[in-house]
Amino acid sequence: MRRVDEARLRALEDREAIRNLIASYGPLADSGDAEAVARLWTGDGVYAVDGFPEACGHEAIAALITGPVHQTLMARGCAHVLGAPVIDLDGERASARCHSVVLAKAGEGWEAVRVAANRWELARTPEGWRVTRRDNALLDGREAARALLAR
Amino acid sequence: MRRVDEARLRALEDREAIRNLIASYGPLADSGDAEAVARLWTGDGVYAVDGFPEACGHEAIAALITGPVHQTLMARGCAHVLGAPVIDLDGERASARCHSVVLAKAGEGWEAVRVAANRWELARTPEGWRVTRRDNALLDGREAARALLAR
Amino acid sequence: MRRVDEARLRALEDREAIRNLIASYGPLADSGDAEAVARLWTGDGVYAVDGFPEACGHEAIAALITGPVHQTLMARGCAHVLGAPVIDLDGERASARCHSVVLAKAGEGWEAVRVAANRWELARTPEGWRVTRRDNALLDGREAARALLAR
Numbered sequence: 001m002r003r004v005d006e007a008r009l010r011a012l013e014d015r016e017a018i019r020n021l022i023a024s025y026g027p028l029a030d031s032g033d034a035e036a037v038a039r040l041w042t043g044d045g046v047y048a049v050d051g052f053p054e055a056c057g058h059e060a061i062a063a064l065i066t067g068p069v070h071q072t073l074m075a076r077g078c079a080h081v082l083g084a085p086v087i088d089l090d091g092e093r094a095s096a097r098c099h100s101v102v103l104a105k106a107g108e109g110w111e112a113v114r115v116a117a118n119r120w121e122l123a124r125t126p127e128g129w130r131v132t133r134r135d136n137a138l139l140d141g142r143e144a145a146r147a148l149l150a151r
Numbered sequence: 152m153r154r155v156d157e158a159r160l161r162a163l164e165d166r167e168a169i170r171n172l173i174a175s176y177g178p179l180a181d182s183g184d185a186e187a188v189a190r191l192w193t194g195d196g197v198y199a200v201d202g203f204p205e206a207c208g209h210e211a212i213a214a215l216i217t218g219p220v221h222q223t224l225m226a227r228g229c230a231h232v233l234g235a236p237v238i239d240l241d242g243e244r245a246s247a248r249c250h251s252v253v254l255a256k257a258g259e260g261w262e263a264v265r266v267a268a269n270r271w272e273l274a275r276t277p278e279g280w281r282v283t284r285r286d287n288a289l290l291d292g293r294e295a296a297r298a299l300l301a302r
Numbered sequence: 303m304r305r306v307d308e309a310r311l312r313a314l315e316d317r318e319a320i321r322n323l324i325a326s327y328g329p330l331a332d333s334g335d336a337e338a339v340a341r342l343w344t345g346d347g348v349y350a351v352d353g354f355p356e357a358c359g360h361e362a363i364a365a366l367i368t369g370p371v372h373q374t375l376m377a378r379g380c381a382h383v384l385g386a387p388v389i390d391l392d393g394e395r396a397s398a399r400c401h402s403v404v405l406a407k408a409g410e411g412w413e414a415v416r417v418a419a420n421r422w423e424l425a426r427t428p429e430g431w432r433v434t435r436r437d438n439a440l441l442d443g444r445e446a447a448r449a450l451l452a453r
Binding site for chain 1: 159160163166234235236237238248249250252262263264266267268289290291292293296297298300301302
């Protein structure tokens, strides 16, 4: 046993907080909690979802959840499942890359209606880690989506 | 470097143990290990799976794995894939929320035959963290399933 | 507050590093980064993918990414999504078990073209944790795949 570097413990806590933050997105989105989804981002955070106008700030991000596309999906039955993120910590900043899959009820089963690449930019704030930008692009063969997953 | 709060290390270990416990469910279920699946729960733990009678205790939970529905799925080829859980620690107790997706072989590919919301209640026991209750509800548009994912 | 066992912190860091290593596979594969995929393995590491000849060493593993099957999937649009791994640490070695799902663009949506069981063997190296062997078998009802997920 010896004294442990505070920085090592802090790095583990940071990664844990970031993982929990990203894991929160799907359950919050699928329970329709627009306010809590928005507050995963900083006040001037950006959520650039493929196929939608870029959403800047809490009000615009919340509107993606209260809007007709998401509400129709929820009524049909949906799951926003995120893959395990690769997290790169860099002091007070971090980035993460992962897949996202939206499954929606269709007949007896469910179908994958969106499969996307995601890159998250995050910052440590007085309230904890928050998303400053999330880019999302459908993995439909375009280079732009593949680039989001690149190291 | 300075002395590190034991509580911080303990919290990280708790979250890691809970994550590993939840991640164990799918591989154990899909390998047909009924006994090991059951022992993820406490002796009086409850597994309330949508569409099945509530299973209380190890024998009843193991019977879900040895029963005809699960055995038929295994023979067909199946994967019980769990999404990354959001974990809320509260001392000797914890809760977690995540998606679950059951994929089953169908023709040349696989189809999603169950997509569900899950809420886990957990407790620290002398043998480590165990599930005291898991509620599972299909995400088919009903409010009950969405409520399981709510903070 | 008291002195903390270095071993406990090290174990957490090891698990975090292994989780990040495994989570890297999908984003690197789907961005077509053959070299970085290969370097997740040790120099003499083995990747035994169901339906392909066993790949031994960096060159052979990279060839799985640059090869026609993977390149065709990428052009079509694909996601190699890995489930959360159950990790068993054993000093300088570790193993992990998880599901993998390959989703590919088909018509308006995506379909699951591969759903597999995976067992990873890992080793601590001077460059960090690396994969020494990954076995992958399709969950199509065969016992061999189920066995990879067994404890």
